[in-house]
Amino acid sequence: MKKEKLIYKYKRYEGSVTSAKKEIPFEFRLSSRMILDEICFQYNKQRIEASINQAIASGNKEQFMQSSEAFKQFIWE
Numbered sequence: 190m191k192k193e194k195l196i197y198k199y200k201r202y203e204g205s206v207t208s209a210k211k212e213i214p215f216e217f218r219l220s221s222r223m224i225l226d227e228i229c230f231q232y233n234k235q236r237i238e239a240s241i242n243q244a245i246a247s248g249n250k251e252q253f254m255q256s257s258e259a260f261k262q263f264i265w266e
């Protein structure tokens with residue numbers, strides 16, 4: 190059987206120049222989103238813990254109950 194040959198000829202493009210948008214790989218997008226979610230989770234958890242500690246220190250029962258209800262979502266895991 191005869192071997193097939195491919196011959197490429199390059200021709201200069203005459204149209205206007207377009208730029209391609211480089212897409213970020215899925216793994217990078219997923220890992221960055223997971224890292225940001227974890228950072229937000231830790232920040233919100235620390236903020237609510239500080240609110241609970243402040244309510245205990247000041248003796249504000251209403252603020253303590255509100256903060257503890259919000260904190261239940263974070264320890265639900």
